[in-house]
Amino acid sequence: SMKALTTQKKASKFEFIDDEAYLVVSDYLQIEGKSYVLENILHLSSDTLVGAYGKNEFVKRITRYNEQMFNDSLTQVKNRRYYDEQVAGMPVQAVAMIDVDRFKTINDTWLHKAGDKALWSVARAIYSCIRKTDILLRYGGDEFLLAFEEIPRDVFARKLDEICEAVRELTVPDYPQLHLSISIGGTYGQGRLQDMLEKADKALYEAKKQRGCVIIRA
Template identity: 30%
Template sequence: MQEELLNSVIKITKNRDIDSLEYSLISTIQEFIGCDEISVFKDLQVPGELTVELSLSLKLIGKSEFEWGERTLIKNPPPELLSCLQSACIITVQSNDGVERRWVPINLHDKPVGAIAIVSKGLKSSDQVLLNAFCRIFENYLTILNENERDKLTGLLNRQTFESKLKQLIEKQVLKQHRGVWNEDNRKKHQAACSWLAIMDIDHFKRVNDTYGHVCGDEVLLLLAQKMKQYFRATDLLFRFGGEEFVLVFEPTSYEAIKAKMEGFMELIRTTHFPFVKALTVSVGMSPISPYDFPITVLENADKALYYAKDHGRDQLRFYDELVAEDLIQSNQEQSDIDLF
Protein backbone atom coordinates (compact mmCIF):
# COMPACT_ATOMS: atom_id res chain seq x y z
CA MET A 1 0.00 0.00 0.00
CA GLN A 2 2.80 2.42 0.91
CA GLU A 3 4.57 1.75 -2.39
CA GLU A 4 1.31 2.31 -4.31
CA LEU A 5 0.75 5.61 -2.52
CA LEU A 6 4.30 6.71 -3.27
CA ASN A 7 3.82 5.86 -6.94
CA SER A 8 0.58 7.84 -6.99
CA VAL A 9 2.39 10.92 -5.66
CA ILE A 10 5.06 10.48 -8.35
CA LYS A 11 2.28 10.17 -10.95
CA ILE A 12 0.66 13.43 -9.83
CA THR A 13 3.85 15.48 -9.59
CA LYS A 14 5.43 14.38 -12.86
CA ASN A 15 2.94 16.48 -14.84
CA ARG A 16 4.13 19.69 -16.47
CA ASP A 17 0.80 21.43 -17.12
CA ILE A 18 -2.31 22.06 -15.05
CA ASP A 19 -4.72 20.15 -17.31
CA SER A 20 -2.66 16.95 -17.06
CA LEU A 21 -2.34 17.49 -13.32
CA GLU A 22 -6.13 17.50 -12.98
CA TYR A 23 -6.43 14.22 -14.91
CA SER A 24 -3.84 12.61 -12.64
CA LEU A 25 -5.57 13.83 -9.49
CA ILE A 26 -8.98 12.52 -10.51
CA SER A 27 -7.68 9.13 -11.67
CA THR A 28 -5.65 8.77 -8.45
CA ILE A 29 -8.63 9.57 -6.22
CA GLN A 30 -10.76 7.08 -8.14
CA GLU A 31 -8.06 4.40 -7.90
CA PHE A 32 -7.56 4.67 -4.14
CA ILE A 33 -10.96 5.79 -2.87
CA GLY A 34 -13.54 4.85 -5.49
CA CYS A 35 -16.37 7.33 -6.08
CA ASP A 36 -19.52 7.62 -8.14
CA GLU A 37 -18.40 10.99 -9.46
CA ILE A 38 -15.37 13.29 -9.12
CA SER A 39 -15.26 16.86 -10.44
CA VAL A 40 -12.76 19.71 -10.51
CA PHE A 41 -14.28 23.20 -10.30
CA LYS A 42 -12.40 26.46 -10.86
CA ASP A 43 -13.08 30.05 -9.95
CA LEU A 44 -11.92 31.73 -13.17
CA GLN A 45 -10.96 34.89 -11.27
CA VAL A 46 -13.04 37.23 -13.44
CA PRO A 47 -12.76 40.74 -11.95
CA GLY A 48 -16.00 41.86 -10.30
CA GLU A 49 -17.90 38.58 -10.53
CA LEU A 50 -17.74 34.92 -9.51
CA THR A 51 -17.42 32.78 -12.64
CA VAL A 52 -17.18 29.04 -12.02
CA GLU A 53 -16.01 26.45 -14.53
CA LEU A 54 -16.35 22.69 -14.40
CA SER A 55 -12.83 21.97 -15.55
CA LEU A 56 -12.93 18.16 -15.58
CA SER A 57 -15.12 15.35 -14.27
CA LEU A 58 -15.23 11.56 -14.09
CA LYS A 59 -18.52 9.73 -13.63
CA LEU A 60 -19.21 6.05 -12.96
CA ILE A 61 -21.81 4.88 -15.51
CA GLY A 62 -21.59 1.13 -14.91
CA LYS A 63 -19.88 -1.32 -12.62
CA SER A 64 -16.52 -0.59 -14.20
CA GLU A 65 -17.22 1.98 -16.92
CA PHE A 66 -16.42 5.67 -16.59
CA GLU A 67 -17.26 8.78 -18.58
CA TRP A 68 -15.05 11.88 -18.70
CA GLY A 69 -16.89 15.19 -18.73
CA GLU A 70 -15.88 18.19 -20.84
CA ARG A 71 -14.95 21.67 -19.70
CA THR A 72 -17.99 23.91 -19.30
CA LEU A 73 -19.10 27.08 -17.51
CA ILE A 74 -21.53 26.61 -14.60
CA LYS A 75 -24.36 29.13 -14.90
CA ASN A 76 -25.91 28.33 -11.50
CA PRO A 77 -23.30 26.81 -9.17
CA PRO A 78 -24.80 24.77 -6.30
CA PRO A 79 -24.90 26.69 -2.99
CA GLU A 80 -22.58 24.13 -1.35
CA LEU A 81 -19.90 24.82 -3.97
CA LEU A 82 -20.26 28.58 -3.49
CA SER A 83 -20.02 28.14 0.26
CA CYS A 84 -16.87 26.04 -0.17
CA LEU A 85 -15.25 28.68 -2.39
CA GLN A 86 -16.22 31.56 -0.13
CA SER A 87 -15.31 29.95 3.20
CA ALA A 88 -12.36 27.78 2.09
CA CYS A 89 -13.89 24.99 4.22
CA ILE A 90 -14.88 21.40 3.41
CA ILE A 91 -18.64 21.18 2.85
CA THR A 92 -20.42 17.82 3.21
CA VAL A 93 -24.08 17.03 2.48
CA GLN A 94 -25.67 13.58 2.85
CA SER A 95 -29.01 12.66 1.30
CA ASN A 96 -31.62 10.30 2.76
CA ASP A 97 -30.43 7.44 0.54
CA GLY A 98 -26.92 7.65 2.00
CA VAL A 99 -25.27 9.41 -0.95
CA GLU A 100 -22.66 11.88 0.24
CA ARG A 101 -21.53 14.99 -1.63
CA ARG A 102 -18.29 16.53 -0.45
CA TRP A 103 -16.61 19.74 -1.65
CA VAL A 104 -12.93 20.17 -0.77
CA PRO A 105 -11.44 23.65 -1.38
CA ILE A 106 -8.28 24.15 -3.43
CA ASN A 107 -6.19 27.14 -2.39
CA LEU A 108 -3.57 29.12 -4.24
CA HIS A 109 -1.49 31.49 -2.11
CA ASP A 110 -3.97 30.98 0.77
CA LYS A 111 -6.94 31.98 -1.39
CA PRO A 112 -9.62 29.51 -2.61
CA VAL A 113 -9.44 29.17 -6.40
CA GLY A 114 -11.42 25.98 -6.90
CA ALA A 115 -12.82 22.83 -5.36
CA ILE A 116 -12.77 19.07 -5.76
CA ALA A 117 -16.29 17.60 -5.58
CA ILE A 118 -16.82 13.96 -4.61
CA VAL A 119 -20.04 11.93 -4.85
CA SER A 120 -19.90 8.62 -2.97
CA LYS A 121 -21.80 6.27 -0.67
CA GLY A 122 -19.92 7.79 2.25
CA LEU A 123 -16.19 7.97 2.90
CA LYS A 124 -14.43 6.06 5.66
CA SER A 125 -12.15 8.10 7.90
CA SER A 126 -9.10 6.59 6.18
CA ASP A 127 -10.52 7.62 2.79
CA GLN A 128 -11.06 11.16 4.05
CA VAL A 129 -7.43 11.34 5.15
CA LEU A 130 -6.30 10.12 1.71
CA LEU A 131 -8.58 12.55 -0.12
CA ASN A 132 -7.33 15.51 1.88
CA ALA A 133 -3.71 14.43 1.36
CA PHE A 134 -4.14 14.10 -2.42
CA CYS A 135 -5.84 17.51 -2.56
CA ARG A 136 -3.01 19.14 -0.60
CA ILE A 137 -0.38 17.57 -2.89
CA PHE A 138 -2.37 18.84 -5.88
CA GLU A 139 -2.62 22.27 -4.27
CA ASN A 140 1.12 22.55 -3.62
CA TYR A 141 2.07 21.44 -7.11
CA LEU A 142 -0.61 23.66 -8.65
CA THR A 143 1.15 26.64 -7.07
CA ILE A 144 4.41 25.70 -8.81
CA LEU A 145 2.80 25.05 -12.20
CA ASN A 146 0.69 28.20 -12.04
CA GLU A 147 3.80 30.30 -11.47
CA ASN A 148 5.52 28.57 -14.41
CA GLU A 149 2.54 29.13 -16.75
CA ARG A 150 1.93 32.79 -15.93
CA ASP A 151 3.65 35.97 -17.02
CA LYS A 152 5.19 37.52 -13.91
CA LEU A 153 4.08 41.08 -14.69
CA THR A 154 0.53 40.73 -16.06
CA GLY A 155 -0.62 37.36 -14.72
CA LEU A 156 -1.64 36.30 -18.25
CA LEU A 157 -0.51 32.97 -19.68
CA ASN A 158 3.08 33.09 -20.91
CA ARG A 159 4.58 32.19 -24.27
CA GLN A 160 5.94 28.84 -23.06
CA THR A 161 2.42 27.47 -22.53
CA PHE A 162 1.02 28.63 -25.88
CA GLU A 163 1.64 25.54 -28.00
CA SER A 164 0.29 23.03 -25.48
CA LYS A 165 -2.85 25.11 -24.79
CA LEU A 166 -3.58 25.58 -28.50
CA LYS A 167 -2.98 21.89 -29.21
CA GLN A 168 -5.50 20.97 -26.52
CA LEU A 169 -8.09 23.28 -28.05
CA ILE A 170 -7.51 21.87 -31.55
CA GLU A 171 -7.70 18.28 -30.26
CA LYS A 172 -11.08 19.03 -28.69
CA GLN A 173 -12.35 20.34 -32.04
CA VAL A 174 -11.21 17.16 -33.79
CA LEU A 175 -12.86 15.02 -31.10
CA LYS A 176 -16.17 16.86 -31.48
CA GLN A 177 -16.06 16.40 -35.26
CA HIS A 178 -15.45 12.66 -34.97
CA ARG A 179 -18.20 12.15 -32.40
CA GLY A 180 -20.81 13.42 -34.86
CA VAL A 181 -23.53 13.59 -32.23
CA TRP A 182 -24.92 17.06 -32.97
CA ASN A 183 -28.43 17.68 -34.15
CA GLU A 184 -28.88 19.59 -37.41
CA ASP A 185 -29.19 23.00 -35.74
CA ASN A 186 -25.99 22.51 -33.75
CA ARG A 187 -24.20 21.23 -36.85
CA LYS A 188 -25.12 24.39 -38.80
CA LYS A 189 -23.96 26.60 -35.93
CA HIS A 190 -20.65 24.72 -35.76
CA GLN A 191 -20.08 25.04 -39.49
CA ALA A 192 -20.66 28.81 -39.26
CA ALA A 193 -18.21 29.18 -36.36
CA CYS A 194 -14.57 28.39 -35.76
CA SER A 195 -11.86 29.12 -33.24
CA TRP A 196 -9.74 32.22 -33.77
CA LEU A 197 -6.26 33.41 -32.94
CA ALA A 198 -5.38 37.09 -32.62
CA ILE A 199 -1.99 38.74 -32.23
CA MET A 200 -2.28 42.19 -30.69
CA ASP A 201 0.49 44.77 -30.54
CA ILE A 202 0.49 48.11 -28.70
CA ASP A 203 1.13 50.87 -31.23
CA HIS A 204 4.29 52.93 -30.64
CA PHE A 205 4.96 51.28 -27.28
CA LYS A 206 8.70 51.94 -27.60
CA ARG A 207 7.86 55.63 -27.59
CA VAL A 208 6.10 55.18 -24.22
CA ASN A 209 9.16 53.50 -22.70
CA ASP A 210 11.58 56.03 -24.19
CA THR A 211 9.53 59.04 -23.09
CA TYR A 212 8.23 58.02 -19.67
CA GLY A 213 10.46 55.10 -18.66
CA HIS A 214 9.94 51.38 -18.19
CA VAL A 215 8.00 51.79 -14.94
CA CYS A 216 5.30 53.68 -16.83
CA GLY A 217 5.51 51.09 -19.61
CA ASP A 218 4.87 48.32 -17.09
CA GLU A 219 1.84 50.21 -15.74
CA VAL A 220 0.45 50.44 -19.28
CA LEU A 221 0.93 46.68 -19.78
CA LEU A 222 -0.73 45.92 -16.44
CA LEU A 223 -3.78 48.06 -17.18
CA LEU A 224 -4.12 46.60 -20.68
CA ALA A 225 -3.98 43.06 -19.25
CA GLN A 226 -6.67 43.98 -16.70
CA LYS A 227 -8.90 45.31 -19.48
CA MET A 228 -8.39 42.07 -21.41
CA LYS A 229 -9.41 39.94 -18.42
CA GLN A 230 -12.51 42.06 -17.83
CA TYR A 231 -13.61 42.29 -21.46
CA PHE A 232 -13.09 38.82 -22.92
CA ARG A 233 -14.79 35.58 -21.94
CA ALA A 234 -13.40 33.61 -19.04
CA THR A 235 -12.85 30.67 -21.41
CA ASP A 236 -10.74 32.68 -23.89
CA LEU A 237 -6.98 32.10 -23.61
CA LEU A 238 -4.98 35.30 -23.06
CA PHE A 239 -1.19 35.26 -23.44
CA ARG A 240 1.53 37.82 -23.10
CA PHE A 241 4.18 36.90 -25.65
CA GLY A 242 6.72 39.39 -24.37
CA GLY A 243 7.20 43.13 -24.69
CA GLU A 244 4.03 44.76 -26.00
CA GLU A 245 2.76 41.70 -27.90
CA PHE A 246 -0.24 39.65 -26.79
CA VAL A 247 -1.91 36.55 -28.24
CA LEU A 248 -5.59 35.70 -27.76
CA VAL A 249 -7.22 32.36 -28.59
CA PHE A 250 -11.01 32.27 -28.86
CA GLU A 251 -13.36 29.30 -28.74
CA PRO A 252 -15.64 28.70 -31.78
CA THR A 253 -17.35 31.96 -32.75
CA SER A 254 -18.75 33.33 -35.99
CA TYR A 255 -16.72 35.79 -38.05
CA GLU A 256 -19.25 38.57 -37.44
CA ALA A 257 -19.24 38.01 -33.68
CA ILE A 258 -15.46 37.84 -33.28
CA LYS A 259 -14.96 40.91 -35.47
CA ALA A 260 -17.46 42.91 -33.43
CA LYS A 261 -15.92 41.68 -30.18
CA MET A 262 -12.38 42.60 -31.21
CA GLU A 263 -13.39 46.00 -32.59
CA GLY A 264 -15.24 46.68 -29.34
CA PHE A 265 -12.07 45.99 -27.36
CA MET A 266 -10.01 48.24 -29.61
CA GLU A 267 -12.51 51.05 -29.02
CA LEU A 268 -12.32 50.40 -25.27
CA ILE A 269 -8.53 50.86 -25.40
CA ARG A 270 -8.88 54.09 -27.41
CA THR A 271 -11.10 55.57 -24.69
CA THR A 272 -9.12 54.28 -21.69
CA HIS A 273 -6.93 56.73 -19.78
CA PHE A 274 -3.52 55.11 -19.35
CA PRO A 275 -0.87 56.43 -16.91
CA PHE A 276 0.97 59.44 -18.45
CA VAL A 277 -0.23 58.42 -21.92
CA LYS A 278 -3.03 60.54 -23.35
CA ALA A 279 -4.06 58.04 -26.00
CA LEU A 280 -3.20 54.44 -26.78
CA THR A 281 -4.17 52.20 -29.67
CA VAL A 282 -3.51 48.60 -30.67
CA SER A 283 -3.13 46.79 -33.98
CA VAL A 284 -4.54 43.28 -34.38
CA GLY A 285 -4.02 40.44 -36.85
CA MET A 286 -6.42 37.49 -36.79
CA SER A 287 -6.56 34.03 -38.31
CA PRO A 288 -9.12 31.22 -38.06
CA ILE A 289 -8.04 27.95 -36.47
CA SER A 290 -9.04 24.75 -38.22
CA PRO A 291 -8.96 21.36 -36.43
CA TYR A 292 -5.96 20.25 -38.49
CA ASP A 293 -3.75 23.33 -38.25
CA PHE A 294 -0.32 23.34 -36.67
CA PRO A 295 -0.04 25.99 -33.91
CA ILE A 296 2.98 27.61 -35.58
CA THR A 297 1.06 27.94 -38.87
CA VAL A 298 -1.87 29.74 -37.24
CA LEU A 299 0.54 32.03 -35.41
CA GLU A 300 2.39 32.89 -38.63
CA ASN A 301 -0.90 33.64 -40.41
CA ALA A 302 -2.07 36.03 -37.70
CA ASP A 303 1.40 37.59 -37.56
CA LYS A 304 1.26 38.39 -41.29
CA ALA A 305 -2.10 40.08 -40.80
CA LEU A 306 -0.73 42.05 -37.84
CA TYR A 307 2.25 43.35 -39.77
CA TYR A 308 0.01 44.39 -42.64
CA ALA A 309 -2.07 46.38 -40.13
CA LYS A 310 1.05 48.00 -38.67
CA ASP A 311 2.47 48.83 -42.09
CA HIS A 312 -0.79 50.41 -43.26
CA GLY A 313 -1.68 52.92 -40.57
CA ARG A 314 -1.88 50.91 -37.32
CA ASP A 315 -4.93 51.04 -35.00
CA GLN A 316 -6.76 48.51 -37.15
CA LEU A 317 -7.96 44.91 -37.25
CA ARG A 318 -6.94 42.71 -40.18
CA PHE A 319 -7.91 39.13 -41.03
CA TYR A 320 -5.37 36.86 -42.71
CA ASP A 321 -7.89 35.09 -44.98
CA GLU A 322 -9.32 38.39 -46.23
CA LEU A 323 -5.88 39.79 -47.03
CA VAL A 324 -4.96 36.64 -48.98
CA ALA A 325 -8.29 36.67 -50.85
CA GLU A 326 -7.71 40.30 -51.83
CA ASP A 327 -4.11 39.54 -52.95
CA LEU A 328 -2.79 42.01 -50.40
CA ILE A 329 -0.46 39.42 -48.88
CA GLN A 330 0.85 36.05 -50.00
CA SER A 331 -0.46 32.95 -48.24
CA ASN A 332 2.03 30.99 -46.17
CA GLN A 333 1.31 27.93 -48.32
CA GLU A 334 2.30 29.80 -51.49
CA GLN A 335 5.36 31.20 -49.75
CA SER A 336 6.40 27.67 -48.70
CA ASP A 337 6.04 26.44 -52.28
CA ILE A 338 8.23 29.30 -53.54
CA ASP A 339 10.86 28.68 -50.86
CA LEU A 340 10.91 24.99 -51.77
CA PHE A 341 11.64 25.63 -55.44
Protein backbone atom coordinates in the same frame (compact mmCIF):
# COMPACT_ATOMS: atom_id res chain seq x y z
CA SER B 1 -2.84 14.12 -25.91
CA MET B 2 -2.68 16.81 -28.58
CA LYS B 3 0.67 17.95 -27.20
CA ALA B 4 2.01 14.37 -27.27
CA LEU B 5 0.81 13.96 -30.87
CA THR B 6 2.33 17.21 -32.15
CA THR B 7 5.67 16.87 -30.30
CA GLN B 8 5.86 13.05 -30.67
CA LYS B 9 6.90 12.85 -27.03
CA LYS B 10 5.34 11.84 -23.72
CA ALA B 11 3.21 14.51 -22.02
CA SER B 12 1.64 14.54 -18.57
CA LYS B 13 -0.45 16.78 -16.34
CA PHE B 14 -2.55 16.79 -13.18
CA GLU B 15 -6.31 17.16 -13.61
CA PHE B 16 -8.76 18.05 -10.85
CA ILE B 17 -12.47 17.20 -11.04
CA ASP B 18 -14.39 18.39 -7.99
CA ASP B 19 -12.35 17.06 -5.05
CA GLU B 20 -10.70 14.23 -6.97
CA ALA B 21 -7.19 14.39 -8.43
CA TYR B 22 -5.89 12.49 -11.47
CA LEU B 23 -2.53 12.12 -13.18
CA VAL B 24 -2.92 12.00 -16.98
CA VAL B 25 -0.02 10.58 -19.02
CA SER B 26 -0.13 10.55 -22.84
CA ASP B 27 2.38 8.36 -24.73
CA TYR B 28 3.12 8.87 -28.44
CA LEU B 29 3.17 5.61 -30.43
CA GLN B 30 3.64 4.57 -34.04
CA ILE B 31 1.93 1.35 -35.12
CA GLU B 32 2.34 0.13 -38.70
CA GLY B 33 3.35 3.63 -39.79
CA LYS B 34 0.38 5.38 -38.19
CA SER B 35 0.56 7.80 -35.26
CA TYR B 36 -1.40 7.14 -32.08
CA VAL B 37 -1.56 8.49 -28.54
CA LEU B 38 -2.18 6.17 -25.60
CA GLU B 39 -3.69 8.11 -22.71
CA ASN B 40 -3.34 6.66 -19.21
CA ILE B 41 -5.31 8.11 -16.31
CA LEU B 42 -4.33 7.40 -12.72
CA HIS B 43 -6.80 8.28 -9.99
CA LEU B 44 -4.79 9.68 -7.08
CA SER B 45 -6.54 8.33 -4.03
CA SER B 46 -6.38 9.88 -0.59
CA ASP B 47 -3.86 7.23 0.42
CA THR B 48 -1.65 8.20 -2.50
CA LEU B 49 -1.78 11.88 -1.63
CA VAL B 50 -1.44 11.56 2.12
CA GLY B 51 2.13 12.16 3.15
CA ALA B 52 3.84 15.15 4.54
CA TYR B 53 1.06 17.54 3.49
CA GLY B 54 -2.14 15.62 2.74
CA LYS B 55 -4.55 15.94 -0.17
CA ASN B 56 -5.69 19.56 0.21
CA GLU B 57 -2.16 20.88 0.52
CA PHE B 58 -1.11 18.77 -2.48
CA VAL B 59 -3.83 20.36 -4.63
CA LYS B 60 -2.87 23.85 -3.45
CA ARG B 61 0.80 23.28 -4.21
CA ILE B 62 0.12 21.92 -7.71
CA THR B 63 -2.23 24.82 -8.44
CA ARG B 64 0.37 27.37 -7.29
CA TYR B 65 3.04 25.60 -9.31
CA ASN B 66 0.94 25.72 -12.49
CA GLU B 67 0.14 29.40 -11.94
CA GLN B 68 3.79 30.31 -11.44
CA MET B 69 4.94 28.26 -14.43
CA PHE B 70 2.33 29.36 -16.97
CA ASN B 71 1.34 32.90 -15.84
CA ASP B 72 3.12 36.07 -16.95
CA SER B 73 4.22 37.78 -13.74
CA LEU B 74 3.60 41.31 -15.06
CA THR B 75 0.24 41.07 -16.83
CA GLN B 76 -1.17 38.02 -14.99
CA VAL B 77 -2.32 36.39 -18.23
CA LYS B 78 -0.80 33.20 -19.64
CA ASN B 79 2.78 33.32 -20.90
CA ARG B 80 4.79 32.10 -23.91
CA ARG B 81 5.68 28.89 -22.10
CA TYR B 82 1.97 28.10 -21.80
CA TYR B 83 1.69 28.51 -25.57
CA ASP B 84 4.74 26.36 -26.33
CA GLU B 85 3.91 23.54 -23.92
CA GLN B 86 0.12 23.48 -23.70
CA VAL B 87 -1.81 25.00 -26.59
CA ALA B 88 0.36 25.42 -29.72
CA GLY B 89 -1.08 22.29 -31.33
CA MET B 90 -4.71 22.63 -30.24
CA PRO B 91 -7.48 23.17 -32.84
CA VAL B 92 -8.99 26.67 -32.84
CA GLN B 93 -11.38 28.64 -35.01
CA ALA B 94 -10.00 32.17 -34.77
CA VAL B 95 -6.72 33.78 -33.72
CA ALA B 96 -5.63 37.39 -33.20
CA MET B 97 -2.21 38.92 -32.62
CA ILE B 98 -2.29 42.21 -30.70
CA ASP B 99 0.51 44.79 -30.61
CA VAL B 100 0.68 47.94 -28.47
CA ASP B 101 1.29 50.93 -30.75
CA ARG B 102 4.44 53.05 -30.18
CA PHE B 103 5.40 51.01 -27.13
CA LYS B 104 9.11 51.85 -27.47
CA THR B 105 8.23 55.55 -27.32
CA ILE B 106 6.37 54.96 -24.06
CA ASN B 107 9.42 53.31 -22.50
CA ASP B 108 11.78 55.97 -23.85
CA THR B 109 9.62 58.89 -22.71
CA TRP B 110 8.23 57.72 -19.36
CA LEU B 111 10.66 54.84 -18.64
CA HIS B 112 9.92 51.15 -18.16
CA LYS B 113 7.69 51.57 -15.11
CA ALA B 114 5.17 53.35 -17.30
CA GLY B 115 5.58 50.68 -19.96
CA ASP B 116 4.89 47.95 -17.41
CA LYS B 117 1.71 49.67 -16.22
CA ALA B 118 0.63 50.19 -19.82
CA LEU B 119 1.03 46.47 -20.58
CA TRP B 120 -0.85 45.51 -17.42
CA SER B 121 -3.67 47.91 -18.33
CA VAL B 122 -3.90 46.61 -21.90
CA ALA B 123 -4.05 43.02 -20.65
CA ARG B 124 -6.89 43.94 -18.26
CA ALA B 125 -8.79 45.70 -21.05
CA ILE B 126 -8.51 42.69 -23.38
CA TYR B 127 -9.45 40.27 -20.63
CA SER B 128 -12.57 42.28 -19.79
CA CYS B 129 -13.85 41.75 -23.35
CA ILE B 130 -13.43 37.97 -23.63
CA ARG B 131 -14.80 34.77 -22.12
CA LYS B 132 -13.01 32.67 -19.54
CA THR B 133 -12.79 29.85 -22.08
CA ASP B 134 -10.88 32.04 -24.57
CA ILE B 135 -7.08 31.93 -24.56
CA LEU B 136 -5.17 35.13 -23.85
CA LEU B 137 -1.41 35.15 -23.37
CA ARG B 138 1.53 37.50 -23.55
CA TYR B 139 3.40 36.19 -26.55
CA GLY B 140 6.43 38.39 -26.02
CA GLY B 141 7.35 42.02 -25.34
CA ASP B 142 4.30 44.13 -26.14
CA GLU B 143 2.51 41.43 -28.16
CA PHE B 144 -0.49 39.42 -26.99
CA LEU B 145 -2.04 36.34 -28.56
CA LEU B 146 -5.79 35.76 -28.39
CA ALA B 147 -7.38 32.50 -29.55
CA PHE B 148 -10.97 31.26 -29.72
CA GLU B 149 -11.88 27.58 -29.91
CA GLU B 150 -15.35 28.45 -31.23
CA ILE B 151 -16.77 31.82 -32.26
CA PRO B 152 -18.94 33.02 -35.18
CA ARG B 153 -17.02 35.06 -37.75
CA ASP B 154 -19.09 38.23 -37.30
CA VAL B 155 -18.79 38.01 -33.51
CA PHE B 156 -15.02 37.59 -33.87
CA ALA B 157 -14.76 40.78 -35.93
CA ARG B 158 -16.93 42.75 -33.48
CA LYS B 159 -14.95 41.42 -30.56
CA LEU B 160 -11.66 42.68 -31.97
CA ASP B 161 -13.18 46.13 -32.62
CA GLU B 162 -14.51 46.12 -29.05
CA ILE B 163 -11.02 45.35 -27.70
CA CYS B 164 -9.52 48.22 -29.73
CA GLU B 165 -12.09 50.63 -28.32
CA ALA B 166 -11.57 49.38 -24.75
CA VAL B 167 -7.82 50.10 -25.01
CA ARG B 168 -8.43 53.57 -26.50
CA GLU B 169 -10.59 54.43 -23.48
CA LEU B 170 -7.98 53.25 -20.96
CA THR B 171 -6.53 55.42 -18.23
CA VAL B 172 -3.15 54.06 -17.14
CA PRO B 173 -2.67 54.25 -13.35
CA ASP B 174 -0.28 57.12 -12.41
CA TYR B 175 0.09 58.09 -16.08
CA PRO B 176 -3.17 59.82 -17.14
CA GLN B 177 -1.28 61.56 -19.96
CA LEU B 178 -0.72 58.24 -21.71
CA HIS B 179 -3.16 57.52 -24.53
CA LEU B 180 -2.85 53.95 -25.75
CA SER B 181 -3.91 52.21 -28.92
CA ILE B 182 -3.35 48.74 -30.33
CA SER B 183 -3.08 47.12 -33.73
CA ILE B 184 -4.72 43.73 -34.27
CA GLY B 185 -4.17 41.13 -36.96
CA GLY B 186 -6.72 38.32 -37.06
CA THR B 187 -7.45 35.17 -39.01
CA TYR B 188 -10.57 33.00 -39.13
CA GLY B 189 -10.94 29.35 -40.11
CA GLN B 190 -10.44 25.99 -38.43
CA GLY B 191 -6.82 24.94 -37.86
CA ARG B 192 -4.08 24.33 -35.33
CA LEU B 193 -3.18 27.35 -33.24
CA GLN B 194 0.46 27.41 -34.35
CA ASP B 195 -0.59 27.42 -38.02
CA MET B 196 -3.28 30.05 -37.51
CA LEU B 197 -0.77 32.19 -35.62
CA GLU B 198 1.37 32.61 -38.74
CA LYS B 199 -1.60 33.99 -40.68
CA ALA B 200 -2.60 36.32 -37.84
CA ASP B 201 0.97 37.58 -37.60
CA LYS B 202 0.94 38.53 -41.29
CA ALA B 203 -2.33 40.41 -40.79
CA LEU B 204 -0.79 42.20 -37.79
CA TYR B 205 2.10 43.36 -39.97
CA GLU B 206 -0.45 45.07 -42.23
CA ALA B 207 -2.35 46.56 -39.29
CA LYS B 208 0.81 48.03 -37.74
CA LYS B 209 1.40 50.10 -40.88
CA GLN B 210 -1.84 51.98 -40.13
CA ARG B 211 -1.88 51.64 -36.32
CA GLY B 212 -4.97 51.52 -34.13
CA CYS B 213 -6.93 49.26 -36.48
CA VAL B 214 -8.05 45.68 -37.03
CA ILE B 215 -7.24 43.65 -40.13
CA ILE B 216 -8.63 40.13 -40.57
CA ARG B 217 -7.35 37.77 -43.23
CA ALA B 218 -8.49 34.23 -44.05
